[in-house]
Amino acid sequence: MWCGRTIAATLAVHLALAAGCASVAPPPQDLPAEVLAALERRGLGPDALLVIDNLVRHGPPPPRATPGVVLELFARPLEALDAAAMFRRAVPQSLARLAGKGSQARPFDELLEAYLAQVSTARELLRGAVTPFDEEALLRQLDEGLPRQGTMLAVAGALDAAKLRRASQLFIAATAAFAQQLHQATDWPSEGKTLEAGLLRVVIGTRGNDVHELAPARGGQVSVLIDPGGDDEYRGSDLALTPA
Numbered sequence: 001m002w003c004g005r006t007i008a009a010t011l012a013v014h015l016a017l018a019a020g021c022a023s024v025a026p027p028p029q030d031l032p033a034e035v036l037a038a039l040e041r042r043g044l045g046p047d048a049l050l051v052i053d054n055l056v057r058h059g060p061p062p063p064r065a066t067p068g069v070v071l072e073l074f075a076r077p078l079e080a081l082d083a084a085a086m087f088r089r090a091v092p093q094s095l096a097r098l099a100g101k102g103s104q105a106r107p108f109d110e111l112l113e114a115y116l117a118q119v120s121t122a123r124e125l126l127r128g129a130v131t132p133f134d135e136e137a138l139l140r141q142l143d144e145g146l147p148r149q150g151t152m153l154a155v156a157g158a159l160d161a162a163k164l165r166r167a168s169q170l171f172i173a174a175t176a177a178f179a180q181q182l183h184q185a186t187d188w189p190s191e192g193k194t195l196e197a198g199l200l201r202v203v204i205g206t207r208g209n210d211v212h213e214l215a216p217a218r219g220g221q222v223s224v225l226i227d228p229g230g231d232d233e234y235r236g237s238d239l240a241l242t243p244a
Helices: 031-041 046-058 068-075 077-081 083-090 108-129 135-144 149-157 161-184
Strands: 011-014 193-197 200-204 211-214 222-227 233-236
Touching (some): 108 161, 108 193
Parallel strands (some): 211 233
């Protein structure tokens, strides 16, 4: 997830995860009826599910960066029970196809070079999508729990949602394609290493048992972790490991 200049999430490109994706089970057919019956037992009708939607519609406007699907679900909350449908809407197709494999074997260094070139385009879009905000204050508040409302409004005000969405889509598509191609990569590095490429920090692990220290990204940097196997250990204070 791209969060302005603070890219809090670390994307781990781990081949074991790319080997298969678990299917999302549909909700029980009678669950909506059970929800409505539970409301009726408490003397409430189906309108009780629309309290938040009513507040959003008639109160102060939601933050500018609020995803449209969130507002839709406030108006039709029972649709959120269909996890499979929500997954299809929320997850880009490039990630949904992550379990596939590349069609041609290529050297690792060649794949990495092509990937870095693609990410540079997303990086330029990201720079144009965000104006400065106090990212250190945001990280401090995330360490304590949920950020304060004023901080979140400042972050939302600093974002150009359309440009940010485009940058995120390009980055995700390039990373998913890279992960697919790694299935058949040749000439893997024999030792782990870290590469700094502008806003991108690439950590390359080994087939052995590695220990990866992950810290929150700052200054808009994106961390990509590539590890081909082993019984690895992930440490640190990054939100990918310790969500607020």
